[in-house]
Amino acid sequence: MKLSIVIVSWNVSELLRVCLQSIFDNPPQHDFEVFVVDNNSHDHPDHVVKDFKVTYITQIRNMGFAVANNVAIRKTTGDYVLLLNPDTVVGPGTLDSLILFAKQKPHAGIIGPKLLNPDGSLQPSVRKFPTTITLAVIFLKLHRIFPKIKVVREFLGEKFDYYGDHKVDQVMGACFLIRREVVRMVGLLDEHFFIWFEEVDYCKRAIRAGFEVWYTGQASITHYFAQSFRQQFGPLKQWRFCISALRYARTHLGNTSMVLLSILFPLSLLLSLFQLTYPTHVQGTAQS
Numbered sequence: 251m252k253l254s255i256v257i258v259s260w261n262v263s264e265l266l267r268v269c270l271q272s273i274f275d276n277p278p279q280h281d282f283e284v285f286v287v288d289n290n291s292h293d294h295p296d297h298v299v300k301d302f303k304v305t306y307i308t309q310i311r312n313m314g315f316a317v318a319n320n321v322a323i324r325k326t327t328g329d330y331v332l333l334l335n336p337d338t339v340v341g342p343g344t345l346d347s348l349i350l351f352a353k354q355k356p357h358a359g360i361i362g363p364k365l366l367n368p369d370g371s372l373q374p375s376v377r378k379f380p381t382t383i384t385l386a387v388i389f390l391k392l393h394r395i396f397p398k399i400k401v402v403r404e405f406l407g408e409k410f411d412y413y414g415d416h417k418v419d420q421v422m423g424a425c426f427l428i429r430r431e432v433v434r435m436v437g438l439l440d441e442h443f444f445i446w447f448e449e450v451d452y453c454k455r456a457i458r459a460g461f462e463v464w465y466t467g468q469a470s471i472t473h474y475f476a477q478s479f480r481q482q483f484g485p486l487k488q489w490r491f492c493i494s495a496l497r498y499a500r501t502h503l504g505n506t507s508m509v510l511l512s513i514l515f516p517l518s519l520l521l522s523l524f525q526l527t528y529p530t531h532v533q534g535t536a537q538s
Contacts, residue, residue: 253282253349254328258318259336260288263295265474266336270302273334278345285322289315314444323438331433333426333449337474347469348427351415359432359461360453362421363469364412373473375422376407376465379454382507385495389511389518413467419457421465423449424473435459440497447494454502488522 255273259266266286273284284304288295290312299306307321319333330352332345344363352361365373380388384405387393393402410416426449436455439448453463492515499507 251280251349252328253278253280253330253332253345254323254326255282255284255332255334256287256319256322256326257285257334257336258287258289258315258322259291259295260312261291261293262336263291263293263298266295267298267301269334269336269338269340270298270304272338272340273345274302276340276342276344278349280346280349281328282345283326283328285325287318287322289313289318314441316439316441316443316448319448320438320441323433329430331428331430333423333428335424335473338424339472339474341470341472344469344471348466351464351466351468352427352429355462355464357462358464359429359436359456359459360421360463361427362463362465363425363471364465364467365422365424365473366470368472368474372412373475374406374410374412375424376410376412376416376418377420377422377450378405378407379419379450379502380405380495380498382499382503382510385499385507385511386514389492389495389514391518391521411467412465415464415466415468417462418465420450420453420463424475425471428452429461432456432459432461436461440501442497443494444490445494446491447498451498451501485519485522488519492518 257266257269270284284302285307286295286299286304287307288309290309305325309318309321323331330349332348348361348363352358362375365375367373383401387399387402393399436452436459440451443451457463496508496511496515499511
């Protein structure tokens with residue numbers, strides 16, 4: 251049994267150091283390998299990765315989160331592939347708990363653990379698949395004006411039990427365990443997604459291929475949340491979010507959905523340009 255851990259880093263070298271240290275301080279009992287992909291960072295984490303036994307890959311330009319992950323996934327040899335954000339901290343027994351849960355759920359193709367904020371509070375990480383209405387509401391920022399909108403509350407899973415184990419639609423990509431069979435049957439992440447929605451799309455594809463997506467409260471990691479994304483200018487983030495949402499709509503919701511969202515696209519950018527509170531806690535899974 252072998253675990254392959256893939257970490258894509260962009261301008262968060264010190265957080266990457268903490269993440270790597272937590273992995274090697276709390277390694278799984280089984281064999282494991284770690285890949286670090288630097289997505290053309292300005293802070294070049296060479297000085298960080300040299301202190302750890304990892305395979306270090308550098309990208310000459312940032313071609314997106316999916317592309318960077320795929321570069322490493324192609325090189326992995328483990329029975330499980332764990333996509334792990336560099337702004338996470340792995341605790342004692344976390345990796346073993348994830349693998350044990352995967353063994354207990356042979357139909358689980360993708361598994362996500364409980365995510366905790368740095369202060370120990372719960373970080374919501376499970377969502378339903380977005381619908382056309384959900385995306386339209388988010389495009390127009392209506393969930394900020396009317397936070398009790400039923401369709402958004404259902405999408406966010408406000409009543410979700412984060413202390414149990416549940417089959418779900420999607421889990422956040424901050425800690426995303428993939429069974430090797432899924433990679434063989436479903437393929438790699440869709441590289442048309444520069445950032446956002448790549449894990450939502452992957453969960454959708456895995457389910458269509460006959461696998462299940464599971465959340466487990468038996469394992470937990472600390473997540474500092476979107477440290478790389480916060481470095482980007484608001485309208486640029488909104489543009490990238492909308493582009494990925496349109497890609498998701500075209501792939502999974504149909505042409506009518508894509509046309510509607512395309513009409514709302516310019517208005518969404520305008521709202522962001524006027525700084526009407528860019529959403530940071532609602533994504534395909536958790537940011538949009």
